[in-house]
Amino acid sequence: MLDVTVLKEWLHRDLSSREKLLLILGAFDEPAKLDDIRDRAIQAGFRIPKKWNLSDILGKSGGMALRLPAGWELSQSGKAHLQAMGVGLANSAAVRIAVDLRGHLDKIKNATTRAFVEEAINCYEAGLHRSAIVMSWIAAVDVLYHEIATHHLLAFNKEAKAVNVKWKDAVNADGLSRMGESDFLERLVPIGVIGKNVKEELQKALKLRNGCGHPNSLKTGPNMVASHIEMLLLNVFETFSS
Known part of the structure; x- marks a missing residue:
């Protein structure tokens, strides 16, 4: 059963009348x-728009x-069908976390990011x-690459050469990926x-990403994923996306 908070998030998306009515039914346990x-x-x-014929839409x-006789x-x-859309009827708590994560989206200025x-949050849901x-990790690294390429390229290349004299200066974001x-x-x-401290958290996130990018015995759960995405939202996307 969906609670009203989760229902509110879904009803304000660009969905068909049928899907919205199914979502509303998902908020009832009778x-x-x-x-x-x-x-x-x-x-x-x-x-609900007055022009919607609820019985006709649901009947089709x-x-x-x-x-049923009772409704x-x-x-x-x-x-x-709702679960295929990403609606977690069996785990509304996880979807509520996703609603909280979506609350950060408006703070990200770059439309592509x-x-x-x-899309990462959709996967979570x-x-x-x-x-x-x-x-979410791929997106975060892309944001950092463009931040460096746009504002810190000279300083980055200097530091990179101080650590590794063989480093060839990067001239754009693609060069940083070397x-x-x-x-x-x-x-x-x-x-x-x-x-x-932020670097240490990002290193942990990278390690988790590497563990998830290959077939192995690593198990993940909704709280682990939510924590990963929220950390990236707070420390990368909201900070550097412009």
Whole structure:
């Protein structure tokens, strides 16, 4: 069963009338009458348009909504459809965490970065934990590359050569990718781009990303993924995305 907080997040997305009504039904643990459906939508900040014929829309849902004497309810296929959309009916707590993570998105100024992070959160909502970790890390490194290439390239190359005389100066973000990601993070501290504590957290995130990028026995859960994404949001995306 979806709580109103989660329902509110989903109802304000660009979804079809059928999917929105199925979502509202997902917020009931018993059959709901049409007036109940309208009231629950209002509680979630969404007023169902008067032109919507609720019985017709639900009746043409292909069996995903069932009409019972006491009202409408989701069928098993309806629940499966919502879960395929990424709605965690069985784990609304995880989806509430995703709602909190989405609250950070408006603080990301760069539209491309924001879209990439949103896709990572979509993976999280769908239970694709490894994908969410890998995608969010790739986006974070891209943000850091462009930050250095735009504002700190001279200082970075100088520091890189001080550590490795064979380093060939990078002239753009692509050139920075020639350096291993762990070494890249180490170079950012002396030039003042990030602090030591942030670097240590990013190194942990890199280690987790590497563990998720290859078949192995590493197990991940929603809280681990949420912590990973939130750390990147606070220390990379909101700080450097412009």
